[in-house]
Amino acid sequence: MTPGQLGEVLGLPPIPQGTWAEEAVYVSPAALRRREEPGEMAARLRVLPGIVDVRVRGDGFLEIAVAVPGELVAEIGPVPAPPSGGVSPWADSPRTWSNPGFVVRYAHVRAVAVQRWAAELGVGGEFQPELLTCRWDRAVLRSLAEVDSRRGSRDPGWAAYAEQLALAYHDAFERAPALPAGDEEPSALHTARVRQARAVRDVLAEGLAALGEAAPEVL
Structure with a gap:
């Protein structure tokens, strides 16, 4: 559901x-x-x-x-850029973890890179949302679950939301890898996490666009 x-x-x-x-x-x-x-x-x-x-x-x-909370990932995809309702609150520099803008942009860059690396490493197959059960995956899902209600709000708070989602995704990226390492074979769990990363990419791109920023693919 x-x-x-x-x-x-x-x-x-x-x-x-x-x-x-x-x-x-x-x-x-x-x-x-x-x-x-x-x-x-x-x-x-x-x-x-x-x-x-x-x-x-x-x-x-x-x-x-x-x-199965992971099912929500399947209904998230790219959307037309929303009208820019505000000005980005973030500076371009410093490009360190102390800058929330860097945290958000870098999360988008990582989510984009996961799609490319997944294709190169042969990660594929059917999306099984029931596999997204670890604490870091569930934290990402919890943030993604807000997007519909925020879209319908008169004050969606895109900046704070993007920061929240980005932080959850960085934790998942580092502690719940979406890609096989070394000689590890691609698994259904990798496929599920790659699909989740794609949802993160799309939601962050939407939030950045709403704040008048283009979502970066490299930094």
Whole structure:
């Protein structure tokens, strides 16, 4: 169950909640917005494929736990450049980890490079989202899950969001490799992480464009 699929059912994009380290949860005020009984809506949602549980909070919001959070990667792709709604808050230099702009741009560069290296190393095959389970992959997924709700917001906060996603991706890049090392054979897990990196690339490019920047492929 992806954010897009949930959004169609709920009538508005769901918002990810928590760290997703152990459970991937979205929260939604859909029942209140539609003036429905939250318990009844929760009961309908529980029987849908891909949903583990639906809980009703005291404020009437629904907490929706999904079985395979990695499925959201499949619905993220390149989008037309959004109208530039602001000016980039980042300087070009210094090109060090102390500069959030460098962190974001370098994350995009890394995600682009992963696609190229994956092709050279023969990483391919069917995308299996259920393999994206380690803590670093789930942190990336948690950030990616925000993109739909941010797109629909009057104040999407692209700069802060891009920084958050970039930091999560750098951790995953270094600790949960998308590419085989040495004599290691390409695996289905590598394929899943390469696909995740592509989603990161596309979302960061969208955020940079919204801030009036071209997404770099090299630094």
